[in-house]
Structure formats: structure tokens, C-alpha cells
Amino acid sequence: MRTLVKSWIPQCLWILRSPSRSFHGNNRLLTSQIVSYYESINQCKKELPEYFNFASDVLDEWARLEKDGRKPANPAFWWVNDKGEEVKWTFEELGSLSRKAANVLSGACGLQAGDRVIAVLPRVPEWWLLNVACMRAGIVLIPGTSQLTAKDISYRLQASKAKCIITSDTLAPAVESVLPGSLKSKLLVGQGSRDGWLNFKELLVVASADHQCVKTRSQDPMIVYFTSGTTGFPKMVVHSHSSYGIGFAISGRYWMNLTPSDIMWNTSDTGWAKSAYGSVFAPWICGSCVFVHHMPQFKPEVTAETLSRYPITTFCTAPTAFRMLVQHDVSSYKFPSLKHCVTGGEALNPEVFDKWKVQTGLVIHEGYGQTETVTICANMKGTKIKPGSLGRAVPPYDVQIVDEHGAVVPAGAEGTIAVRVRPWRPFCLFSEYLDNPEKTAASVRGDFYLTGDRGTMDEEGYIWFVGRADDIINSAGYRIGPFEVESALIQHPAVSDVAVVSSPDPVRGEVVKAFIVLAPAFVSHDPEKLIHELQQHVKKVTAPYKYPRKVEFVQDLPKTTTGKIQRKVLRSKEWANV
8 A cells, every 4th residue: 555664565465456467276386476465464463453453455546547537347345135235335435425424423423533333234335334434534333233232232332432323224223222321422323313313324425535544543442242151241452554454464364365356245144243343344455346235134045146156256154054054955056256255263173164065066165263463364266175173273363272270282182272372463453352351361371371162273374163162061070162063063964053062960060061953854753762873973073972862853043133153041041050
């Protein structure tokens, strides 16, 4: 970017913004360029620019290249819904509209740089405008999923000390029931109107497109996400302008394989950090088009039809959603433009990886990250993929497996997946847990930030996920990861979907319990015989001690709107009366 003087940032843009540079089909070339780029990042990793703003330094730069005819003709943003409605913006149009939106926030809403704003919105175009508008105005955005209850919203408003809330006319009644007196303004996105609320659409029409972007420092807070832990209320994870704004350059280009010619569809809900990963920062720093299908819930048939109808080149969804797609059997669909698939958020079963490849001819590149991080490790395009692994470390992260004392364990040994933070803390790691120095300090042990996830690393540096620390089942001294048991069960033709959690046991402390959704052809089978058959199947596929001693057949599993299984709901039910 023109305004950034540190050596690796111009190199980043040189790679990302050159449409003529083709990396497809030449793994040796791509691998050597990845290595070269990694080295430049590591050499300059301490030299962040003093000032950085994603809106002015990235989006406005793409708008300039677009105007000069030096960028492919793809839009910056492409939104559709099931009603046939469609919205397309170029980078120039995104810039103009986001400046108007920034003037709405600074003017009618009375907000200043550093103020915090909670946005609880579904996948509507305004959510993307407001993301960029907050960057331009130096306002700290706090996204929230539309599934939040009034109690959830109340906690977030009180904890964050937000000065404004932005939501839809559908959610406004719930918000009104818990509003604190500290709010400066309430902004309504939608067609309706309510007393005491400002209407975003009306204000946007009359707002000026003349806005001077606030000069934000690289380490100034830009976005806050609420994330749940194993105990207590959700924590507030703070990310700076540089951590997300620059931190996704590598994973965007080399994991998601994005260029200015690509159209990226990520199905994540707007309330989750994965939406920032795949629907804002990674695609836009690469000059790609962000594609959005406004689906209230994930539906495999609608997803397959969308991939067939639109020229989507890169697709990202949760592993559970990929599982639903292969169960739907997408082999009869044609995805003429799709060339690259990525996933994250939970571990991907090798069985799903194999079925997707058979049905589509495409491989799924799994990656791993958290709300507190950008992508930590991934199966990069052009490198060897090991199905079932999370891939290798993504620079500038040094990822290791450590024991309870923070010491690195040998290859193959299980421990906590951790990121080295001493002597240098990676710039793309979160800044802090807001107003919670104890939790911030507790996240570090020795020289490492602890992810809270268990895993192993093989001799080649590939990370293998075992499970969340709080998901691990400790049965009579045997530590069992639910993912491995689920992977074994999903290979049986009787199993359509499965979730494995711990269940209390008077002898072993806890045992493995499997909640199973049966395939239609097996619903009428004798349940006792089928349970025994499934238990024997797991004993053969994996270590015998890992088989589920308890099995419950259910109609469906609790999932998020993006298709991720909510094991904690099932686990809480199992342990409720203990």
C-alpha cells in the first residue's frame, strides 16, 4: 500500500494485487514463493507501521486500482437471498457508501473515535457497510449473532459500555427491554421505524460521502468479540487495526488461495470471528469479491444450488456443514467455477474429506484459528495435505505442543496447542481480554499462549487435533478425544450424524456417550443390536477403550446457525443432575 513503508507490506500487496500472477497448477513455484514470503515476514515481524487503517490503506487502494483498470472486473461485494434480491458493489461504491455510513455514526449517532458499538444483525449488506464505516470513524465494533437473547444483549451492553447499538427491526423489541441509560443512540437497520430509534436507511440517503478517515494507530483497538470460556461469562477479545487488518494477508493468499479474480463465499454467521476471517479481511486484503447468500439456516440443497448457479471460486463452511453436503450427495451437481474449498472452526473428519473429494473432485483445505488469533495453522494450497490434520504453522506464528508447565513435548506426544509469545508476541494475536487482566495473564504459560485445545504434532510439523480441553473425556485414567470416536462412528452406514461427550459414571468417573442420528434405512433396526454393532465397529476402527459405553439415538443434534455441533449443550444435559 502506498501509505505503508515497512518492507513486507508492499511485498504483500505486490503478490496479492497482481492478477497476472498465476499460482494454480504449479505447486513447486507456489511452495517456493510461500517460503520466500514467510522469510520476509519473519525478518520484518517487529516492524509494524505506526499507523494503519484497513479502510483507507486497503479498501481505498483497491478502489484506486479498480478505477485505473488494474484490477479484474469482479465486484467487491455480492449479496443475494432466496427472494431473488441482489446487491453488488464495486470497491469504489463500497468506499462511497461506507463514508456516508461513517458520517451517520459520527453525526446523527454522536459517536467519537474509540467509542464502542454493538451490531446485532443477520447477513444483510448493511453489516458490511457498518464494518467499514466503523474502521473509517475509528469506532470499535462489537459484532453479535442474531441468536442472542435479551439476557445476552444486556450482559454485552453492560460489560462493553457500548455507546450505541445497531440491530434489525425484528430484534429491536428484545433490545429495548434491556437498554441501559448509558447509550448515546440506537440505530435501526430495516424497513420499519420505532420511537427513539434512528433509521439507518433514511440517514444514509441524505448523508454526505465526503469523510476523512480517522488516522488510527496499528495497535489501536478495532474490533471486540465476545467468546465463551469453560467457566464464567463470555470474555471480550480485543483485536487491533493491524492484527486483523494485516494478519489475514498470508492465510488469505496461501490458505484460501485468493486473488483479485476470485469470488469467496463463507457461510459463517456475522456474530462469529470466522465471518471476519472469511467474509471481510482475508478476501478484501486480496482484492477478492465477498459473496453472501442470506440464509437464516444452513441448508445443503440451497448451498449446492448456489454453488452451481453463481461463479463462486472459493468456498468456506464448517466441517459439519460439509458433512451435511456429502450426505445430501452433491455428485449430481455441477460447480463450474469452484476450484478451492477451506474449512475451520472444528475438526474435519477424514471420512467427510474423502467423500467430498469423490463427489466433487475437490479437496478441502483445513485450517485452524480462534477468536483470539488469525489463522494459526493450515493446509496451504500447493503443499502436501494430510487429511484429518490441521496443517502446519502459519507465520508469523511459532506453534508448538506444550505440557502443563509450558514445556514443548516430543513429536507425537499429546499436549496443548500453543503459540510462542516470548520473546516476541505476534502482532496478529489478540491484544487482551478487555477489563480482565487476570484472564489475559492466565492465557500465557511460560513462553506460550495456550489455545485451550489439545493436539499432537508429527515429525513433519503437522498439527493433529484431539479436542477442546473441556471436551476431553477422562475415563478411568484414559484420555479420550470425542473427535476420534465421532470419526470412527461416522464411517458406519447407520450413522447420519453424531456427537460424542462425556457422561458421568460411578466407577470410571466419566465414560464416552454417543448421541447418534440414524440414517433412514436403519431407523427400524433393533436398537440394542445396533448399539452393540456400533460399539464393536468403534473397537475395530480405533483403540478399544474409546468405544461409547452409552449410546442414545436422537432425531437431531443441537447446532449453531452455521452448522457446528454444540457439544456443550449435550454435555451439560448429561451432567445436570450430578
